[in-house]
Amino acid sequence: MKRKAVKILVAFFIIFAVTVAKEDKVFRLNLTVVPNEPVRIIQPIENSIHYEDTASIVVQINTQKIKKLEIITYFQVFELDPDEKLMYGKKPKKKKERFRFRIKSDKGFYCKSIDLRYGKNIIQVLAETTEGKTIKKSVEIYLASPILRAYKYPPPKYKEIFFHKEKNEKVCSQCHDMKVNEKKGVAFEDITKSNCYKCHKKLTERYQYKHAPAKNWLCATACHTGKTGRLNRRLEGKSRFIWPEPQGDECYRCHKKKRKEWDNKRFHHDPVVAGMCDKCHNPHSSPNRYFLRKPAWYLCTTCHEDKVLRGHVVFTFLGRPHPTKGYKDPSNPDRELSCISCHEAHNSDNNFMLLKPFSQLCNMCHKK
Amino acid sequence: MGKLKKLMGMLKVFRSKKFILIMTAFFILVVFPAIGYYAWQKRIPQKTVLVLKNIVHNLFFEKHHPGDIYGVVHIEEMEEIELSKLKLPEEEKEKEEIKELEKELKEIKKEEKLAKAPKPKPKRVIKPLPLEEYPKEFLPLKKVLHRPFKMGACAICHQVDKHGKVIKIGKEYPLTKGRVDELCYSCHKERYTKKYDHKPIKKGECLKCHDPHQSNTQKLLKAKTVPLLCISCHSPEKAKKLKIKKIVDINVKYKHKPVNQNCLNCHDPHTSNYKHLLITSLDWKMDFCIDCHSKVKDPKIKRKIDLKQLIKTAKVKHDAVYDKDECANCHNIHGSNYRIMLKKPMVQQCLSCHDKEVEKKETGEKLINMKKHLQENKYWHKPIKEVEKKGGCAACHNPHGSDNPYALKKFFPTEFYLTGLKVGEVMCFTCHKEKERFTEKRTTKATKFRNGDENLHWRHTQGKKGRTCIACHDPHASKWPTMIGKYTDFNGILFPIRYKKTKTGGSCSPACHDEFKYDRITPVKNVGEIREEFK
Numbered sequence: 001m002k003r004k005a006v007k008i009l010v011a012f013f014i015i016f017a018v019t020v021a022k023e024d025k026v027f028r029l030n031l032t033v034v035p036n037e038p039v040r041i042i043q044p045i046e047n048s049i050h051y052e053d054t055a056s057i058v059v060q061i062n063t064q065k066i067k068k069l070e071i072i073t074y075f076q077v078f079e080l081d082p083d084e085k086l087m088y089g090k091k092p093k094k095k096k097e098r099f100r101f102r103i104k105s106d107k108g109f110y111c112k113s114i115d116l117r118y119g120k121n122i123i124q125v126l127a128e129t130t131e132g133k134t135i136k137k138s139v140e141i142y143l144a145s146p147i148l149r150a151y152k153y154p155p156p157k158y159k160e161i162f163f164h165k166e167k168n169e170k171v172c173s174q175c176h177d178m179k180v181n182e183k184k185g186v187a188f189e190d191i192t193k194s195n196c197y198k199c200h201k202k203l204t205e206r207y208q209y210k211h212a213p214a215k216n217w218l219c220a221t222a223c224h225t226g227k228t229g230r231l232n233r234r235l236e237g238k239s240r241f242i243w244p245e246p247q248g249d250e251c252y253r254c255h256k257k258k259r260k261e262w263d264n265k266r267f268h269h270d271p272v273v274a275g276m277c278d279k280c281h282n283p284h285s286s287p288n289r290y291f292l293r294k295p296a297w298y299l300c301t302t303c304h305e306d307k308v309l310r311g312h313v314v315f316t317f318l319g320r321p322h323p324t325k326g327y328k329d330p331s332n333p334d335r336e337l338s339c340i341s342c343h344e345a346h347n348s349d350n351n352f353m354l355l356k357p358f359s360q361l362c363n364m365c366h367k368k
Numbered sequence: 369m370g371k372l373k374k375l376m377g378m379l380k381v382f383r384s385k386k387f388i389l390i391m392t393a394f395f396i397l398v399v400f401p402a403i404g405y406y407a408w409q410k411r412i413p414q415k416t417v418l419v420l421k422n423i424v425h426n427l428f429f430e431k432h433h434p435g436d437i438y439g440v441v442h443i444e445e446m447e448e449i450e451l452s453k454l455k456l457p458e459e460e461k462e463k464e465e466i467k468e469l470e471k472e473l474k475e476i477k478k479e480e481k482l483a484k485a486p487k488p489k490p491k492r493v494i495k496p497l498p499l500e501e502y503p504k505e506f507l508p509l510k511k512v513l514h515r516p517f518k519m520g521a522c523a524i525c526h527q528v529d530k531h532g533k534v535i536k537i538g539k540e541y542p543l544t545k546g547r548v549d550e551l552c553y554s555c556h557k558e559r560y561t562k563k564y565d566h567k568p569i570k571k572g573e574c575l576k577c578h579d580p581h582q583s584n585t586q587k588l589l590k591a592k593t594v595p596l597l598c599i600s601c602h603s604p605e606k607a608k609k610l611k612i613k614k615i616v617d618i619n620v621k622y623k624h625k626p627v628n629q630n631c632l633n634c635h636d637p638h639t640s641n642y643k644h645l646l647i648t649s650l651d652w653k654m655d656f657c658i659d660c661h662s663k664v665k666d667p668k669i670k671r672k673i674d675l676k677q678l679i680k681t682a683k684v685k686h687d688a689v690y691d692k693d694e695c696a697n698c699h700n701i702h703g704s705n706y707r708i709m710l711k712k713p714m715v716q717q718c719l720s721c722h723d724k725e726v727e728k729k730e731t732g733e734k735l736i737n738m739k740k741h742l743q744e745n746k747y748w749h750k751p752i753k754e755v756e757k758k759g760g761c762a763a764c765h766n767p768h769g770s771d772n773p774y775a776l777k778k779f780f781p782t783e784f785y786l787t788g789l790k791v792g793e794v795m796c797f798t799c800h801k802e803k804e805r806f807t808e809k810r811t812t813k814a815t816k817f818r819n820g821d822e823n824l825h826w827r828h829t830q831g832k833k834g835r836t837c838i839a840c841h842d843p844h845a846s847k848w849p850t851m852i853g854k855y856t857d858f859n860g861i862l863f864p865i866r867y868k869k870t871k872t873g874g875s876c877s878p879a880c881h882d883e884f885k886y887d888r889i890t891p892v893k894n895v896g897e898i899r900e901e902f903k
Binding site: 185186187188189210212213215216218222253254255256257 | 783784785855858859860861862863864866879880882
């Protein structure tokens with residue numbers, strides 16, 4: 001009898017171990033210190049979805065076997081929309097980018113942060129062994145966008161996989177300190193002392209306009225609190241630094257005064273009511289004023305397409321519409337004419353979300 | 369049929385031109401104005417057509433209020449009914465009856481009191497002894513004499529021999545009873561049996577304060593005045609010798625008036641039902657002090673404030689006022705050597721509690737460790753530095769509580785931006801009166817905080833998003849003589865300012881913008897400057 005019981009127990013244990021291993025396979029990384037394979041890509045993980053247009057690459061190599069190491073990133077580039085051209089204007093228009101590491105004999109891990117573009121991105125690692133062979137390895141990731149219709153819902157092949165879990169962090173903890181070293185409510189006197197800064201510094205340093213908490217590296221205490229919201233309950237516990245969605249309450253914690261003003265208004269923009277500030281504003285940094293994801297006119301017309309196709313406001317006898325861009329704003333001579341020069345983006349007391357009532361609005365420019 | 373023909377003939381009148389003219393004139397002159405006037409009365413602005421329709425509806429079909437179309441309730445009509453008419457007449461009658469009954473009851477009670485009151489006894493006149501009969505030790509006689517002493521009835525207290533002379537054994541004169549207090553109580557029959565006793569009374573030492581024979585002061589006291597008598601035990605030097613815990617120091621710089629005049633204003637020297645032998649039933653802590661300090665005799669005198677209103681109705685409360693000893697937490701009630709009768713000098717008194725992070729009881733807000741803050745930073749705000757001239761902490765804060773935030777004396781905004789405020793409304797302007805700093809756009813004199821001749825003080829405080837003084841300056845202490853703080857508080861997050869100084873200018877890079885520089889002589893152009901609208 002005893003033997004039978006032992007056998008049954010052993011069988012249960014084996015089944016349990018297998019199931020655990022299967023579950024773990026989805027988010028598994030190869031964590032062995034000296035790999036059997038000479039080259040291994042640890043981060044990013046295959047078929048993962050990204051939300052910011054930078055990503056950091058971590059490659060582990062066997063230093064005895066490998067001489068050269070090179071990274072190539074391929075972008076899936078279709079013909080660009082006119083507004084996308086504006087965004088990528090300053091970046092190189094090539095379909096791929098290269099970077100070569102310098103290899104030291106005692107260093108096993110190599111990190112690099114790269115640019116991504118919307119859609120599919122393929123990252124290839126080329127390594128040359130001492131014997132003269134070349135090894136090719138590649139990883140495919142996807143950059144999603146909250147507003148662009150083409151990249152809003154990534155294909156089902158890609159999955160939401162996050163890096164910051166205790167298992168994964170062990171790998172990096174040899175070189176990097178992975179603890180949170182912020183005080184709540186007090187920013188760093190010297191930015192570079194933040195632990196987040198070392199890996200994620202490209203998030204804020206790439207663009208001109210920077211959001212204050214992001215620039216001062218109050219990541220874990222201000223926004224990435226590890227809590228989830230109404231719309232992303234499914235991700236609870238998947239990462240240490242997950243953020244709630246909708247994130248409106250998180251924003252209003254600092255922007256209290258805005259909320260007081262807005263609550264009493266008559267008309268509201270839908271994303272504002274839903275608390276999806278993330279849709280138009282990039283919470284980290286942006287090349288555009290007010291941290292907008294695109295310049296104002298292009299941002300509005302991604303959703304309100306009909307205003308471009310049909311024309312807007314009033315028409316001449318020949319059918320030409322009133323211009324909405326391409327001129328200087330007469331009421332505000334420093335600024336370009338755009339949707340914001342007549343409309344209030346968040347909420348307003350006037351019809352059509354105008355800045356002023358109709359009777360006063362036209363007089364702002366047409367003074368006679 | 370003839371009759372019908374006649375009637376038809378009558379109808380010809382309608383066809384005649386005269387009749388039509390008269391009727392049209394009648395309509396134009398009388399009917400239309402009447403309808404117009406009616407419409408004007410019942411009109412609803414901008415929608416006269418609907419009203420006219422409504423009039424037709426009212427006249428010919430059903431009577432409705434024109435407001436019914438829009439579902440409007442007319443409040444004006446409701447208000448026309450007077451509220452007094454709604455009251456029932458019976459209630460008023462009852463009230464008057466009750467009042468009359470109460471009046472009668474009062475009169476009856478008065479009469480009863482008068483009847484019960486004891487009639488005043490006629491005073492006995494006591495003839496004093498002739499001076500020759502007193503022993504020589506007591507001469508010359510003092511103002512107040514004990515009655516038996518006056519009458520020469522020594523035998524009431526002292527043991528007497530056959531001739532009526534007081535017996536002397538060694539240096540003592542033996543009494544008729546063993547204890548002094550028993551002897552006193554045999555005449556003075558108010559036995560002191562209340563809750564708290566004065567210690568000499570517990571021990572039966574009446575003669576510690578009173579002289580049994582004669583004195584120059586009322587009640588046969590041993591000293592010239594009451595305070596001097598009390599001091600003889602309770603002064604700090606003698607209290608140490610006699611091991612008395614309760615100390616009163618009268619020889620101080622700042623005196624409390626009622627203490628200086630008479631201790632009996634507040635204390636009962638024998639017994640009392642209340643703590644500290646007080647007279648009143650008021651709690652000895654706050655209510656006791658407020659009882660006098662809430663009465664303002666002359667409104668012109670600024671020093672006397674109505675403390676009762678200030679403490680009990682203040683929005684921002686100081687926890688020390690409500691803590692264990694209330695007023696006595698900070699003040700020495702009997703007087704002290706420091707201003708306003710504080711226990712320690714002004715700033716030290718405040719720092720005795722604020723030497724750690726203090727939590728507010730009501731809101732749970734945490735106040736900073738002020739002592740550490742002052743020790744760390746070199747330059748202090750002048751009221752803190754020169755306490756006696758400028759007034760210390762109380763120059764800005766009201767320690768008893770205030771309606772303004774941070775318990776300040778005058779208005780100060782709590783929000784980061786000051787919208788709709790004018791120059792001079794904030795409290796800081798009571799001392800710092802240089803208003804040109806914030807009104808002139810271009811200067812070379814008013815401030816040193818300028819880029820070339822562009823006034824940067826003006827720039828930071830104008831427009832929709834003008835900032836308060838606190839945004840950049842620390843009102844307590846700072847590393848820089850210009851009192852620029854270490855952090856800006858933006859809605860609960862402290863962002864470092866990172867201020868640097870050069871000979872002719874400086875730079876800072878807070879969360880508001882990237883690192884911006886300024887220079888008085890050669891103006892600097894900063895990258896990413898903010899436009900006019902959002903200054």
